[in-house]
């Protein structure tokens with residue numbers, strides 16, 4: 001800026017030195033105020049224009065985002081219809097077979113038919129049950145979420161079938177109960193509510209177990225070899241392990257040649273059609289790892305504790321034979337742990353139909369500031385309503401299973417894992433009044449990085465797979481149709497309370513002594 005001095009009227013005037021060409025600088029004729037007044041209308045005009053333009057861009061971006069979200073939900077709906085079609089087809093096959101046993105008897109052996117009957121009965125039951133919880137999707141699916149062709153019935157033949165039933169106040173019933181809401185004469189009453197203890201009973205013997213282990217632990221490695229040997233010799237089961245574990249077992253002895261594994265992602269995506277049960281040897285991280293391997297339906301998981309906290313791992317390794325024995329016999333109590341399905345929607349996507357693969361989380365999805373030192377600014381919407389703007393370190397969208405993990409550390413409530421809900425927990429909000437929320441399970445949440453955000457944000461899924469979110473990007477999150485069934489040592493509530501007491505030392509305080517003032 002050129003140096004200024006006061007003119008006779010006391011206003012600053014631009015005093016430029018005489019240019020070399022000898023002509024006076026025209027700016028020196030005007031005061032700063034006059035220049036401002038001269039420029040103001042045109043700058044103001046272009047500002048208005050820019051604001052108008054950016055608002056128009058926002059509207060366009062919003063419309064594109066809506067379309068992308070619509071696409072994501074249409075995809076989920078299409079998958080659901082496909083699943084229903086598969087079930088219907090299985091049912092029709094059965095009816096056809098029943099009506100004309102002589103004509104087509106040779107096409108299906110008894111095992112195939114039995115399996116179809118069981119699968120379809122199980123699917124109906126589980127579907128009904130999940131619809132009760134979730135209102136829209138079933139948890140039984142014969143197809144995988146990602147790039148997989150639908151799994152044919154014949155591929156499912158090796159799998160054991162099982163039935164789920166509800167227990168209520170000590171009473172067991174195969175007929176699971178629906179919420180009954182009566183609305184007679186203006187009085188609303190509910191006879192049953194959701195989230196009862198669920199019991200799993202095998203209808204045919206489990207035949208295949210997947211053993212998943214925490215890496216780099218000698219004790220886990222030793223136990224894994226022992227357990228695999230026992231499952232094979234005493235229980236005559238087929239065993240799957242990760243490729244790394246198969247190599248470890250074979251290094252120990254060629255005896256383990258029978259152990260099966262997979263080669264690629266495609267084979268992993270078909271695991272749920274082959275595996276009846278998953279045993280995890282490690283801590284909570286290994287349970288999360290196991291869940292992340294199944295992008296669709298998840299077989300029941302028996303989590304053995306070889307970690308430090310073990311909130312979700314109630315089974316003790318010293319008694320692994322007895323535990324597995326009773327789980328393989330059944331019935332067992334299970335906790336159906338709900339998962340969240342997350343879509344990252346890029347503003348920079350070439351077209352509105354370009355969405356990334358969904359990511360399923362058992363604990364939480366976190367949107368934070370990553371390495372940036374700026375405050376994150378996240379605009380949050382619940383269905384179509386604006387919730388709030390998070391200004392702080394970030395936000396955690398957690399399942400109720402994850403309520404005792406990162407969300408707890410950020411001040412969220414601890415919630416029983418069978419309570420269906422989504423926790424909305426800010427991380428270090430720069431506000432005095434930002435309390436965490438718990439939202440119902442049927443909502444869709446959208447976290448939007450505003451266009452005027454000072455920095456990128458980062459999303460991480462169960463503490464892993466960090467993805468950068470640029471201004472304009474969004475993360476859309478809703479309850480996934482495939483929960484993670486984990487076996488309970490006692491039951492869902494007993495295990496939860498034991499974990500918060502023994503694992504987190506919840507409300508531990510010395511008992512007040514008897515001798516003291518009394519009213």
Ligand SMILES: NC(=O)c1ccc[n+]([C@@H]2O[C@H](COP(=O)([O-])OP(=O)(O)OC[C@H]3O[C@@H](n4cnc5c(N)ncnc54)[C@H](O)[C@@H]3O)[C@@H](O)[C@H]2O)c1
Nearest residue numbers: 283284285309310311363364401402404405406409462463
């Ligand atoms: N400040 C925090 O508390 C914090 C920070 C980052 C991540 N985490 C949690 O770590 C999880 C990943 O676990 P990991 O084992 O792969 O990483 P990790 O090895 O870093 O372990 C994190 C700790 O969280 C515990 N934990 C995990 N899930 C839990 C649950 N549902 N309830 C109670 N405790 C649980 C684990 O036992 C472990 O002690 C993330 O999903 C996140 O919830 C917590």
Ligand SMILES: Nc1ncnc2c1ncn2[C@@H]1O[C@H](COP(=O)(O)OP(=O)(O)OP(=O)(O)O)[C@@H](O)[C@H]1O
Nearest residue numbers: 212213214215282283284285286289307308309310
């Ligand atoms: N099969 C696996 N392959 C690769 N990584 C795994 C596997 N199982 C577990 N992990 C990872 O190893 C890490 C530690 O596992 P885990 O949490 O089970 O053990 P821990 O830390 O000893 O137990 P705790 O969390 O109770 O202290 C986690 O980050 C988890 O994601």
